[in-house]
Amino acid sequence: MRISAEQRAENQNRVRAAMDRLLRGEIPPGGNCDIKTLAREGGVDRTAFYGNRPYAQLRQEFETRLQAQRAAGEISDPRLAQITRLKNENDALKRRLAERDRTITLLTDFKAGALSRLAAQHDEITRLRAAPTGASNVRRFPARTSTAGPCH
Incomplete structure (x- = not known):
């Protein structure tokens, strides 16, 4: 089924608006920042983004912008x-x-x-x-019997 130029322009505008939202980080639940989500959010069949289809240039634009963001350290x-x-x-x-x-x-x-x-x-x-014996000039200390510590 062919669409008119007006319908195609309207679809492109919806896809570009969805592209901007995705690249800002407004990812819908269950979606990613990818072509599948872009197609769903733009209300366009995903196959229209591939090959010589009508929205292939939008896919290229999306991928270029996404790569530029990632290269700049921005993750959407x-x-x-x-x-x-x-x-x-x-x-x-x-x-x-x-x-x-x-x-x-x-x-x-x-x-x-x-x-x-x-x-x-x-x-x-x-x-x-144990070494010193009786005739030595070394005096032995008595063995310690208390573990309470030193006496004062």
Whole structure:
């Protein structure tokens, strides 16, 4: 079925208005910033946007404007913006998690080293307490019997 020039102009105006809305980010529920949604919002059959069909130039215009927006860092589709934001957050969380893992590894290694040094010091103190015998000029401290702390 052929349409008149007036009907075609009216359809083009509706499609351009829908194009402007989509590129501003006014995406209808269940739609995307794509040709399918553009056709539905413009009230035109989607096949009219392909090949040598009457609205192929509008599809090219839409795709050019959409690519220009994306190249400029403007994302008109809120879901794409959300996906991008979530990917960035995910990357940041992965970096934080890796940093925390490194910190935990360092602290675990430090703890093991500190416990090893404490054990060695304890062994050395025990050896030194047992070493002096009667004729030495080293005076032995009495063994600690209370765990309440130092006396005043």
